[in-house]
Amino acid sequence: xxxxxxxxxxxxxxxxxxxxxxxxxxxxxxxxxxxxxxxxxxxxxxxxxxxxxxxxxxxxxxxxxxxxxxxxxxxxxxxxxxxxxxxxxxxxxxxxxxxxxxxxxxxxxxxxxxxxxxxxxxxxxxxxxxxxxxxx
Amino acid sequence: xxxxxxxxxxxxxxxxxxxxxxxxxxxxxxxxxxxxxxxxxxxxxxxxxxxxxxxxxxxxxxxxxxxxxxxxxxxxxxxxxxxxxxxxxxxxxxxxxxxxxxxxxxxxxxxxxxxxxxxxxxxxxxxxxxxxxxxx
DNA sequence: TACATTATTGTACTTAGTACAAATTATAAT
DNA sequence: ATTATAATTTGTACTAAGTACAATAATGTA
Ligand SMILES: [Mn+2]
Ligand SMILES: [Mn+2]
Ligand SMILES: [Zn+2]
Ligand SMILES: [Zn+2]
Numbered sequence: 001x002x003x004x005x006x007x008x009x010x011x012x013x014x015x016x017x018x019x020x021x022x023x024x025x026x027x028x029x030x031x032x033x034x035x036x037x038x039x040x041x042x043x044x045x046x047x048x049x050x051x052x053x054x055x056x057x058x059x060x061x062x063x064x065x066x067x068x069x070x071x072x073x074x075x076x077x078x079x080x081x082x083x084x085x086x087x088x089x090x091x092x093x094x095x096x097x098x099x100x101x102x103x104x105x106x107x108x109x110x111x112x113x114x115x116x117x118x119x120x121x122x123x124x125x126x127x128x129x130x131x132x133x134x135x136x
Numbered sequence: 137x138x139x140x141x142x143x144x145x146x147x148x149x150x151x152x153x154x155x156x157x158x159x160x161x162x163x164x165x166x167x168x169x170x171x172x173x174x175x176x177x178x179x180x181x182x183x184x185x186x187x188x189x190x191x192x193x194x195x196x197x198x199x200x201x202x203x204x205x206x207x208x209x210x211x212x213x214x215x216x217x218x219x220x221x222x223x224x225x226x227x228x229x230x231x232x233x234x235x236x237x238x239x240x241x242x243x244x245x246x247x248x249x250x251x252x253x254x255x256x257x258x259x260x261x262x263x264x265x266x267x268x269x270x271x272x
Numbered sequence: 273t274a275c276a277t278t279a280t281t282g283t284a285c286t287t288a289g290t291a292c293a294a295a296t297t298a299t300a301a302t
Numbered sequence: 303a304t305t306a307t308a309a310t311t312t313g314t315a316c317t318a319a320g321t322a323c324a325a326t327a328a329t330g331t332a
Binding site for chain 2: 026073075076077078091093096102103104105106111112113114115116117119120121122123124125126127129130131132133136
């Protein structure tokens with residue numbers, strides 16, 4: 001636990017992000033809670049530990065982490081922005097019954113599109129919707 | 137033009153959607169303006185013709201059209217929901233410089249994911265981000 | 273045409289996210 | 303360690319997307 005915290009400090013330092021307790025806590029939360037949480041979930045849970053926490057700080061911190069490439073944004077539903085500590089290429093499946101978001105492996109390099117020959121592609125996203133096994 | 141309008145009437149009737157001038161106009165707009173417009177763009181443009189148009193009506197109409205499968209929702213950026221009259225399988229590329237959204241062909245059936253064997257998949261989405269040729 | 277049903281409109285409301293200035297905390301220099 | 307400087311956090315006010323709802327208008331049917 002103490003060890004993890006030191007690892008996260010390293011992670012931020014390597015990206016030239018100044019250390020703060022709030023930033024470490026948000027990063028720790030995303031490392032432990034792998035459900036692609038929303039800002040509100042992060043805020044509500046962390047507020048139990050940090051009673052003075054402001055939601056603006058959560059927004060600010062996430063923006064910083066995303067810009068540094070430590071966290072990615074998941075946009076599946078327009079009304080709920082979610083955050084993912086796993087920045088490696090992978091797809092997302094959202095169950096329309098329970099709302100849970102599952103990760104799946106997909107080879108983004110195999111998604112070669114001839115229509116986009118002269119386009120500079122920076123980011124590839126794949127997401128599916130349907131019903132998960134538990135809800136079926 | 138008159139012919140097109142009759143076609144759209146047919147399209148709605150086939151889906152058991154009651155006819156109204158507003159619904160026809162929204163459908164006509166999406167048929168003609170293929171830029172994946174937002175609610176606000178649709179509303180602002182149609183208001184020039186229909187001065188009494190309410191934004192609520194645009195929201196209601198789009199919900200009806202999406203439920204009927206005549207229109208699909210495009211969620212790339214969390215703050216801008218866009219609408220597409222082309223409901224066939226295809227991918228979207230958003231230029232991060234000019235904001236334009238391009239269509240591209242992609243074979244969704246080739247996206248077979250072994251991690252999702254027991255999942256019921258209803259909807260597959262692929263979108264890329266980057267810079268378009270005009271902006272490069 | 274008359275009636276019943278459905279759609280439109282306008283307003284009020286909710287919620288996600290942003291702007292900004294004051295207060296606090298972290299970093300660097302002495 | 304103390305101080306000065308810079309960066310971050312916090313709280314409030316604000317914006318904008320979207321929804322709820324009741325009154326009004328339009329549409330479909332007998
Ligand atoms: Mn993920
Ligand atoms: Mn399209
Ligand atoms: Zn489920
Ligand atoms: Zn462009």
